[in-house]
Every structure is written in structure tokens, then in C-alpha cells.
Amino acid sequence: MPWYLYLALKQLFPTGRRFPFFTFISVMGVALGVALLVVVTSVMGGFGYEIRRMIVDTEGEIQIKSSGFITDSAEVLKKAKAVPGVVAATPYAAGAVMIEYHGKPAYPGMRGLDLATVEEVVQLSKYVRLGSLDDLDDDSVMLSSQLARSIGASLGSKIEVYSPLMIERFKSDEIFMPREVRVVGIVEIGHQQLDSSTVYCTIRLAQDLYGLGSSVHGINVRVREGQNEDAVAARLNTALPYGIRAFSWMDSFSDFLWVLQLEKNMIFFLLLFIVIVAGFSVASSLLISVVRKTREIGLLGALGGKSRQVAACFCFQGLIIGICGTALGLGLGFVALTFRNDFVLLVTKLTQRDEVLQRFYQFSQLPSHTAVNDIVLIVVSSVFISMLAGLLPAWRAARLKPVEALRSE
Secondary structure, eight states, X not given: OOHHHHHHXXXXXOTTSOOOHHHHHHHHHHHHHHHHHHHXXXXXXXXXXXXXXXXXXXXXXXXXXXXXXXXXXXXHHHHHHTSTTEEEEEEEEEEEOEEEETTEEEXXXXXXXXXXXXXXXXXXXXXXXXXOGGGOOTTEEEEEHHHHHHHTOOTTOEEEEEOTXXXXXXXXXXXXXXXXXXXXXXXXXXXXXXXXXXXXXXXXXXXXXXXXXXXXXXXXXXXXXXXXXXXXXXXXXXXXXXTEEEEEHHHHTHHHHHHHHHXXXXXXXXXXXXXXXXXXXXXXXXXXXXXXTHHHHXXXXXXXXXXXXXXXXXXXXXXXXXXXXXXXXXXXXXXXXXXXXXXXXXXXXXXXXXXXXXXXXXXXXXXXXXXXXXHHHHHHHHHHHHHHHTHHHHHHHHTOOHHHHHTOO
């Protein structure tokens, strides 16, 4: 081991003495900054990851849409399934409806499903909390959990469904009565918006409510694992008829995902200043150490130590502080992520705001997803900043002349 590295370690962790206060404060400053970066980037990444998971689970990786209706859905399905990379496809009908139960109205979105193919693309059955998808027919519906709770409906309840087609019929002096259906299931996905405003029914019932005939609004597509969604969507667009386009889930939600990524990057940039402030603290402490040990530095030069070796001693101190602080910060960050929901639950109960998280952030629990790229960026940034913090003290120590340093009081 080079003598300057050994001396750097001894100055930070002297043998036979208590843990130095300077080393403790410097390491903890870097650690707290790293821990905060890990927690925030993981939580922000969790929002994006959960949104991606729910989009894919409820709509598939790709959606095929038209400017109007897709009239020949069977032919479009046949062409879509023949495209390399496509595993399965299922048609759907979607729109807004009004439902009423015992005088309590609600205005959810309707999702008409093809029961013969929906499970090949959309994994809806794993989100069914009460009832079964097998019980769904043309005279029944499944409600999202909070929607059912808001109107007081449960399994076996009979609700009335009003569609926009009623308005069109009224214009023609026709009477179009609401459709009475039975609730056969309760669905809970874990996203506030989806769980509070969605009605699931058969595609035939949705077509009747909207007067679509045999037409559909779109087709959901499941992509083979390992395939790129954008590449498969491009192949679909070359095979589909004119006027019908395929969009990957990233294209459909590109604006929202861009805003989410922008928020994550801005928060990372702002929180990085905590590590920078910790770096200034390390630099000032090392500068004080240089001033206090001026004679010792002069003695090292008199014994044959070169200027770059003396400078390396202080550079290594900044590097060691950065490595130790980063390692401790990663540990603190992952521990905080493990107990994040317990902490949030405690805060919401103390402030009596139990429903704030669901209302504003649309999730029943605080999500977390730690990306390897984010951790690498945090580690590299914190270690680099700490190493830079040691450059100024190292430069100051390297400029000291041995004779003048030894005569210093």
C-alpha cells in the first residue's frame, strides 16, 4: 500500500481512538444526500413502473385504433395476428355511460370485452376481487371497487345503464329505455382512477349500448416477451388497412410519461445539490486539516515526499469519504424504501389524511421501483463530487514548501 494512501486512512480512522467527529460528519453528510436520492428516484420510478404495468395488464402493449370505428374487426384481427411478434389480439368497445343504483348516479367509463380472447391479452381475472369473469354475460357487468362502493352496489345488485345513444334516439322522437344489468364481479386494479370509474361488460352489450352493430372501437394486442413494442407496432402499420393505425403503450401515453420523466430528472437534479453541499463541507474540513497540519506536511516533504504524493493523500481522503458515505447512504435508502408505506401510513394517520395519497397520487400504496441505471448514476455522482471536494485541499497542501511549512507556528 502506498504511504500516502495509508496516511489518508490513518487520518480518517486513527488507530486506538474514538471515531473522529470530522469523519463522522463528512460521511453522514454524503450518506444522507445519497439516501434521499435513492428514495426519491425509486419512488418516482415506481410511479412510472406501476403505470406501465397497469397499462400493459389492462390494455396490452399495443392498441389498434381508427379515426372512426373498425367495421371489419375479424379481418383486422386476422392480419394483426399474422404479424411477427404478436402473440394475441382482442377487440374492445369503450365509452362513457351513466349508471344508477337506488337513486345514486355515477358516470364511469365502459369497457366492452370479448370474453373469448380477452384473457389472452388483458390479464383482468387476476384483479377480480369478488365474483368471477366466467359469470359475465350480456345481461351483467363488473364494477371497479370504489365505483361499487360509491353507489352502494354489491354482488347480485341490479343497476340501470344509460348510454349516449339515448340522446340520439330522443332527437328522432324514439324511446330508448335504460338497460338493467346485474353486478357479477368487483374489480380492483390498485389505481385510484381505474378503481373509481370503470364498468366492465361484454363487447356485445357495449355494442348494443352504443349502437355499433358489429363494429368495435379498437383492438388490444399482446406482444411476445422480449419483443420491442415500437418495432412490432411499425410492422403492424405496414400490414393494416389504410386508416387503421397501431400505437404502442408508450405512444398512447407519451405526453404523460414525458412529464413523469421530466419530474424525476428535475427532482434528481435538485436533490443532487444536497450531495454538493456535503462536498463543500468535506472540502472545508480538509482545508482546516491542511492548515492545522502545515508542519507535518512540511516534514513529509523534507523526508522525500513529492508534491503529487502529498496532494494524493488529501484526494484519497475525499474519495474514501465519498465511498463510505455512498455505501452507507445506499443502505439507509433501501431501508427507508422497505418501510416507506409504514411511514406514509403513520404520517397520514397523525394528520388524519388517510385518503390524500389515493386522491392525489392515484395509488393505494406508495410504489417503488429501483432502476440499476439510477443507482449507478447516484453512486458515480456522489463519489465524483466527494473526490472533487478533496482537490482544493490537495492543491493547497501540494503548494506548501517544506522549509516554510516547517517554520510555520
